[in-house]
Amino acid sequence: KDKIWGIGLSMWDEERFCVDKWKGQNLLGKILMQVRAEISVQNQNTEK
Known part of the structure; x- marks a missing residue:
């Protein structure tokens, strides 16, 4: 029930x-x- 996090x-x-x-x-x-999106971008860059 945390209203901040x-x-x-x-x-x-x-x-x-x-x-x-x-x-x-x-x-x-x-x-x-946000972290998931950044990891996804990093993974896409390393696959190239």
Whole structure:
């Protein structure tokens, strides 16, 4: 239910599937997606 690092909802709350209803900033999720994107780009560059 963390409102800074998470979405501010419990994992059992049905609203967790609707981004518009999130009560938190989800910073950890945003960071995770950014890191995944950077790793993907690095992998594409090393495959060439």
